[in-house]
Amino acid sequence: MSQIPPPPARPPRTEGSRIAALRERVTSLPKPYLIGGALVLGLGGVYVGSLTVGGDTVAPGTTVLGVEIGDMTPEAAEDRLAEELAARLKEPLRVRVGPADEAAAGQDQNQDQDQDQDQQEQGSGAEDAGAGVHEVDPVAAGLALDFEQTVDQAERPGPLARLFGADGGELEPVVTVDRGKATATLNTLAEESGTELVEGDIVFKDGRPEAVEPRGGTTLDVENSVDVLRGGYLVTPAGDAVELPVAEAQPRTDAAEVRRAMSEFAEPAMSGPVELTAGDTRISLSPATIGAHLSMEPDDGGALEPVLDGAGLAADEAVAAAVEEAATEPVNAVLGLDGDAVTVVEDGRPGVRVDTEGLGDAVLPLLTRGGAERTGEVATEEVEPELSADNLDELGITEKMSSFTVHFDPAPYRSTNIGRAAELINGSLVKPGEVWSFNETVGERTAENGFVEGVIILDDRYQKAQGGGVSAVATTMFNAVFFAGVKPVEYGAHSFYIERYPEGREATVAWGHLDNRWENDSGNSVYIQASATDSSVTISFLGTRKYDEVESVTGPRTKVVEPQTRVNTDEECVPQPPLEGFDVSVDRVFRNDGAEVKRETYKTHYTPRDEVVCEPEGSEEGAGRPDPAADENIAEASETAGAGGG
Structure with missing residues (x-):
């Protein structure tokens, strides 16, 4: 088979030959095409140029x-x-x-209502x-x-x-x-x-009803x-x-409803007093007293209904006094001791409380009645005493826990102040977990509270002040607490030692400064017996012993400091005999079944009791020296600003 020869190779194209070919093509185009192309190229140039000038800008004239x-x-x-x-x-x-x-x-309309007010700047x-x-x-x-x-x-x-x-x-x-x-x-x-x-309403002023006429409004x-x-x-x-825009509003309660409520309720309600009986006590409520707590409230349909604030009525001074007179406080049982066993000397008596929560419900139905029919009863309820013969075992008051007596030489101020403090303390009932306070129970030692002026320790020297002598009661209380095995919370010793008290185991009190407080951690209630004579005060705790025995162990005196002598020329000076200062520790030992179960240490610091010689101007030298024998007559103190404690 014969082969077909390949086509002859093309000669290579040069840059000059390409430009020549392009020129040849352009010159061969018709003339209108050439003019149009030139116009397009010109507009493109303008467009590119405008981009550099206009960009993202707002239209002119905006x-x-x-x-x-x-x-x-x-x-x-x-x-x-x-x-x-x-x-x-x-x-x-x-x-x-x-x-x-x-x-x-x-x-x-607003100006007519407020024409006497000056125009003021608006709050908004x-x-x-x-x-x-x-x-x-x-x-x-x-x-x-x-x-x-x-x-x-x-x-x-x-x-x-x-x-x-x-x-x-x-x-x-x-x-x-x-x-x-x-x-x-x-x-x-x-x-x-x-x-x-303005909604139609009725208000009560000074025992008289007043109508509030309704008026529509806009807002x-x-x-x-x-x-x-x-x-x-x-x-x-x-x-x-x-x-x-505004919204118009019409009152729900119209004038006709106001007239109806006035004649059917408001006027009869204020027509006279209401008489209530609480047990044997009568409580009279005047129209003014009732009206102060009475209002008319519209229901969903605008009808006015009476509302009596029973709580407010009960708290009203005129009503509260009458309710208090009608009530009686319960009286706790008086307990005594037969050996170490607790006895009931006089049983407790219940009290009466007026049920003020139902006062409004009792009064409201009576307001539309007349004459003798405006009388009703208010409920009362019996209030049981905290302590009675029936709950002694429940409270755990079954035996004597402790008892302590402090003796003192008779003096009129001592008998009065010590006796008054014992009277206020006697019969105190302290529940488990509660904290008893001397100052809260006895109160401030003032003449209004039954106390007189006596000798106290202030600024490390004897002075006279109201309530002197009650530290004998505070010391007696501290020792009753000590031997009952309950927990002292706050106490303080005298600034210097007083011989009649057990050293390191005594206490004083100062109103507003120092209290004698203890917590009942015995697990049962504690009843406090307190009594006083002209020469002694005794406090006993009745409850249930937590420990079989509580013993006091007193250590030796340490850091002994001798007293000095000071001369005082004040007219109110009280002579003071000297006594050394010292530190002492007392251990409180708790025993059950003869074995020690716990021990606490109480440390007390006493400053020296300097001798104070009173020599007012014009007196003979030595006339104001204290008589050591007189120490027993003045060595009592109830309050101190510098009391130390353990």
Whole structure:
């Protein structure tokens, strides 16, 4: 088979030959084609050039509230608006509550009610500016111009549109609102504008009923006014006001209902006193007393119904005094001892309490009655005593826990003050976990509380003051606590030692400064027996022993300091014999079944008792020296500012 030879190779094309071929083709085109191509190339050049000039800019002639922002980038336009409109954005916005005629009528009505009051600045930042017109602070109301959204509305014409003269125009401002701030501002405005709705009512003054005539009113429609306020901001012409919508309201309780309630209830209710009986006690309630706690409240249909505040009536001074007179306090049983066994000397007695919670229910039905029928009973209930023969075992008061006696030389002030303190303490019942307080139980040592002036220790020396001598009772109480095995909470020893008391195991009290308190941690109730004679005071604890035995072990005196002698020229000086100062420790040992189960140590520091020589001006030398034998007659103290403790 014969082979077909390949075609001859083409000569290679050079750059010059390509340019020549292109020239040949162009020159062979018709002349109209050549003109059109040139025009296209020219317009393309213009387009590319306009891109470098126009870019993303706002159309020429664009304005916002009269401010020119054309041919500016959006960022520059926003800056221009913020600068040029800064003052205008803060200008008060004039608003009118309701249509002009209604607003003027409402203002006239308010002025008639308050014509004696001076015009004052409104709390919402609004102020009267013509009939029914107010001014609102737009910043306080949360109104603001959104610069970005406003500028985003502007046309940004393309190159050809710019080439053929496309322009912008006036843009509507985009306003935002903080609804919370706007609502708060409008709520305040609502309180200061419109006409107040008055419901028909009856009030009681000084035992007489007074009718309140009903009247319709208008109030600002706050919810719908928020958007109206936003819509009027920045676009309302100067001198005009944004008209805010109002809501009209009519009273639920009309005049006819007021007349009915007046004749059927209010007038009969105030026609005379109401008499109540509580046991054997009569309680009289005057119309003025009842009316002070009586009101008329509308139901869902507007009908007026009486409401009597029973709690308020019971707390009224006139009523509370009568209720207190009708009540009797329960009396706890009086206990004694037969050896170490507890006996009931006198059983407890129940008291009577008036049920004041039902006072309103007892009185209200009587108010529409007349004459003798305006009488009723108020419930009472019996109140059991805390302590009686029936609950001794339940309380755990079965035996003597401890008893302690302090002896003293007779003196009128001692007998009075010690006896009075023992009287106030006797019969105290301390439940498990409770803390007993000397100062709370005995009270302030004043003449009104039955105490007289006596000798106390103040500023490390004897002085005279009200209540002197009751430290003998405080020391007796401390030792009763000590040997009963219960827990001391607060106590303090005298600043210097008094010989008649056990050293390191004695206490004093000072009203407002130092108390004698202990906690009942025995697990059962504790009954306190306290009695006094002209020369002694005894306190016994009755309950259930937690320990078989509590022993006191006193250590030796240490850090002994000798006293000094001081001369006092005061007219009220009290001579004072000397006694050394020292430290001492006392161990409290607890035993059960003969074995020690616990030990506590009480440390006490006593300052030296300096000798005080009284030498008032003009007295003979040595006349004011204390008689050591007289120490027993004055060595009592109830209060001290410098008491030490362990």
